[in-house]
Amino acid sequence: MASLELLCHLVRHQPNAHLLILGAYRESELNCCPVLVRTISELSRLRVLTTIAIGPLSVAETCMLAEGKLGGSLHAGASSLLHTHSEGNPFFAEELLDSWVEEGTLVHEHRQWVAMTSLAICHGLA
Numbered sequence: 001m002a003s004l005e006l007l008c009h010l011v012r013h014q015p016n017a018h019l020l021i022l023g024a025y026r027e028s029e030l031n032c033c034p035v036l037v038r039t040i041s042e043l044s045r046l047r048v049l050t051t052i053a054i055g056p057l058s059v060a061e062t063c064m065l066a067e068g069k070l071g072g073s074l075h076a077g078a079s080s081l082l083h084t085h086s087e088g089n090p091f092f093a094e095e096l097l098d099s100w101v102e103e104g105t106l107v108h109e110h111r112q113w114v115a116m117t118s119l120a121i122c123h124g125l126a
Contacts, residue, residue, distance in 0.1 A: 001035040008042050056088025065090055066097055070113050078106060078115040 007021065030037055043049035057065065062083040066074045074082070086093035100106035105116045 004035050004039040008039055011043060011046055011048050057090055057093070058088065059083045062086060062088060062093055065093055069094060069097055072108060073112045075112055075114040078113060081115060
């Protein structure tokens with residue numbers, strides 16, 4: 001948490017510095033991290049904080065991410081399964097895709113990525 005205190009110190013003592021600092025946190029972290037709450041409050045008070053809330057990806061966005069990563073279209077059932085299991089988290093979606101391709105349970109057939117029977121059965125698609 002020393003980095004959060006350092007951030008506030010920099011803002012207070014170097015007001016003319018040209019800095020762009022990006023940070024990320026989960027809303028759930030606010031409940032267990034008073035230093036984070038103080039830092040956000042202080043940066044807001046000093047009017048140097050811009051907050052951008054980012055939610056989970058939609059089904060369509062998860063599908064677009066998968067198709068970009070795989071380089072081809074993804075069958076609707078596999079797309080739905082990917083979104084359900086990743087909960088719209090892009091990092092988890094990519095990790096799941098890598099795992100499914102590596103295991104051979106997601107394969108490229110007839111110009112489309114499809115879930116093989118084992119993946120569909122394991123995850124209730126069949």
